[in-house]
Amino acid sequence: xxxxxxxxxxxxxxxxxxxxxxxxxxxxxxxxxxxxxxxxxxxxxxxxxxxxxxxxxxxxxxxxxxxxxxxxxxxxxxxxxxxxxxxxxxxxxxxxxxxxxxxxxxxxxxxxxxxxxxxxxxxxxxxxxxxxxxxxxxxxxxxxxxxxxxxxxxxxxxxxxxxxxxxxxxxxxxxxxxxxxxxxxxxxxxxxxxxxxxxxxxxxxxxxxxxxxxxxxxxxxxxxxxxxxxxxxxxxxxxxxxxxxxxxxxxxxxxxxxxxxxxxxxxxxxxxxxxxxxxxxxxxxxxxx
Ligand code: GLN
Numbered sequence: 001x002x003x004x005x006x007x008x009x010x011x012x013x014x015x016x017x018x019x020x021x022x023x024x025x026x027x028x029x030x031x032x033x034x035x036x037x038x039x040x041x042x043x044x045x046x047x048x049x050x051x052x053x054x055x056x057x058x059x060x061x062x063x064x065x066x067x068x069x070x071x072x073x074x075x076x077x078x079x080x081x082x083x084x085x086x087x088x089x090x091x092x093x094x095x096x097x098x099x100x101x102x103x104x105x106x107x108x109x110x111x112x113x114x115x116x117x118x119x120x121x122x123x124x125x126x127x128x129x130x131x132x133x134x135x136x137x138x139x140x141x142x143x144x145x146x147x148x149x150x151x152x153x154x155x156x157x158x159x160x161x162x163x164x165x166x167x168x169x170x171x172x173x174x175x176x177x178x179x180x181x182x183x184x185x186x187x188x189x190x191x192x193x194x195x196x197x198x199x200x201x202x203x204x205x206x207x208x209x210x211x212x213x214x215x216x217x218x219x220x221x222x223x224x225x226x227x228x229x230x231x232x233x234x235x236x237x238x239x240x241x242x243x244x245x246x247x248x249x250x251x252x253x254x255x256x257x258x259x260x261x262x263x264x265x266x267x268x269x270x271x272x273x274x275x276x277x278x279x280x281x282x283x284x285x286x287x288x289x
Contacts (some may be wrong), residue, residue, distance in 0.1 A: 001048070001049060001054060002045065002046050002047060002048050003030060003034075003044065003047050003049065004045035004046065006049065006057060007023070007026045007027060007030055007041070007045075010029065010030075010057070010058075010061045011023045011025075011026045013061060013065060014026055014061065014064055014065070016065070017064070017065065017067065025064065025070050026061070027041060028070060028074055029057060029060045029064065029070070029073060029074065030057060031074075032060070032073070032075070033049075033053055033056045033057045033060065034049075034053065060073050060074075067211070067212075067214070068215055069092055069212040069215055069216075071086050071092040071212075072086065072087065072088060072092070072215060075087065077092050077093050077121075077123075079093035079095075079097070079098065079123045079127065080098055080101055080123070080127035080130070082123075082127060082130060082158050083157065083158075084121045084122070084123050084126070084154050084158075085121065085150055085153055085154055085157065086121050086150065087150060088215070088216075088217065089144060089146035089147050089149075089150060089217055090120045090121040090150050090151075090217070090220065091120045091121070091193075091216050091217065091220040091221070092121075092212060092216065093120075093121060093123035095278070096255075096277040096278065096279070096281075096283050097123065097124065097193055097255060098127075099255075099277050099283055099284050100124060100191055100193060100253050100255050100284055101124055101127045101128060101191075103275060103284060103286060104124070104128055104189055104191050104253055105128065105131055105132070107187075107251050107253075108132060108135070108136065109187050109249075110186065110187075111185055111186035111187065112136045112137070112185070112186070112187045112188075112189055113136070113137045113138070113139060113181075113182065113185040113187070113188050113189070114129075114136055114137070114138050114139070114189050114191060115139045115140075115141065115172075115175070115188060115189070115190050115191065116128075116138075116139070116140040116141070116191045116192075117141050117169075117171055117190060117191070117192050117194065117234065118141065118142055118143075118171075118192065118193065118195070118220070118230075119140035119141060119142045119147065119151050119166070120142065120147050120150075120151065120193070120220055121147070121150050121154055122140060122150070122151030122152070122154045122155055122164075122166070123154075124191050124193065125138050125139075125140040125151075125155075125164055125191070126151075126158050126160055126164070128191075129163045129164050130158055130160055133160075133163065134163060137185065138160075138163055138165065139164070139165050139167065139175075139181065140164055140165070140166045141167055141168070141169035141171070141172075141174060142166075142168065142169070143168070143169070143170045143171075144217075144219060144220075145168060147220075148166050148168060151166055152166050171194075171230070171233055171234055171237055172190075172234065172237035172238065172240075172241060175241060176237060176240055176241060176244075179244055179245070182241075182245055182248065185248065186247075186249065187248070187249045187250075188241070188248055188249070188250045188251070189250075189251045189253065190234075190238065190250065190251065190253065191253050192231070192234060192252065192253065192255065193254075193255040194223065194230040194231060194234065194254070194255075195218075195219070195220055195221045195222050195223045195227075195230055196221075196223040196227040196228065196230070196231070196255070196256055196257055196260065197213065197221045197222060197223055197227050197257070198223065198224070198225060198226055198227040199222040199223065199224055199225065199227075200225070202218060202221055202222050226260070226263065227260060228256075228260060228263055228264065228267060231254055231267050231268070234252070234254070235252075235267050235268055238250055238252060238289055239289070242289045249288070249289075250288065250289040251286070251287070251288055251289075252268060252285075252286070252287045252288075252289065253285070253286055254268065254284070254287070255283060255284055255285075256282070256283065256284070256285055258281040258282040258283065259282075260282075261274045261285070265285070268285055268287035269287050269289075271287070271288070272285050272286065272287040273285070273286040274286075
């Protein structure tokens, strides 16, 4: 069959998921199978797929109908206008996290070190390095070696690998052990999209729930009883860093769920600002230390 017929059929099937753009999803799957941009599909919509290509396409559609996230099926996700490879070891970057990046950019000052703690696919730190280039320094930590492999690959694909140091670290452990990482730094901007989903909520999810969360790594999502366990630890560790470096200005940007705004203020301090995302929901805590 040709591209146009297959896409029409797939769009109809994907439509049963009630997602926003079934036609775009069908296009994305086709473009992944043929390894061609979407514009190519339009110009060649009468191209006859080989049997192998057709089978590959239909398999992806089937997986999509089982609610597998489109980003995992095509192996990538766009974020801040850049492309990021993703796989089951990394969270899929969300549009609301662009608020964290925009706020981090606004906090730029001379001699800033950006530290992305729990970097996952590297989306945050790579977007920052892509914008600010060598005007700042960049460090990215993750406890997952598998995530670090993906993040490093993404930094190469986006040509910022020379600017960012990717290191294995459980939250701020490495920077606490190796204070020399802060040499010459006047401002440390900690970017944290740590796991913040209440663990019990994740346990209840089933794959047919049409929730991409059910397919994503629990390590990147599960935040304990109220979702804030890791932010509690992070706050303690920030205080340790501050005590060792009294003149260092530390800004912490922490992504949250809208219903965590009051609690995060208790954790990061009463002066914490809460910013709303583009859907007008409380999404980002900004705290200074
Ligand atoms: N934003 C994710 C969600 O869909 C959660 C990400 C995280 O735990 N950091 O809820």
